[in-house]
Amino acid sequence: MPKDHTNFFNDVYAVVKLIPEGRVTSYGAIANYLGTRGSARMVGWAMNASHGDPSIPAHRVVNRQGLLTGKHHFVTSSMMQEQLELEGVVVVDDKVQDFAQRFWDPAQELAL
DNA sequence: TGGCTGACTTTCG
DNA sequence: ACGAAAGCCAGCC
Secondary structure (H helix, E strand, O other), X not given: OOOHHHHHHHHHHHHHHHOOOOOEEEHHHHHHHHOOHHHHHHHHHHHHHHHHOOOOXXXXXXXXXXXXXXXXXXXXXXXXXXXXXXXXXXXXXXXXXXXXHHEOOHHHHOOO
């Protein structure tokens, strides 16, 4: 396929786009699914580059604790929480409630 | 080539 | 339970 130099970003985008509505995942989960657990930070960085692609629900990607660590990178810090709430995700103090239930692991859902 | 950065994760104190 | 440090990989200068 084209552009193998952005393969990593492409995979990240693909996985994030596959995140069902009302679900959230973690950077580490995506990185683990891609086989690069160590580059969990890169996943977030990839999201940063995803700004040119509004189809990517970056607000559904949170850290391992369910905290909206990336909200600071959005247009507005509150937008991420608002978007999650619009999808039915309860967010309190920048933290996703019932994170264990809301958690969507690509390696578990897509690993068939 | 070498070194720095990063929306993370895990472990030690 | 909280705080700090190390580890990890990919991209950019």
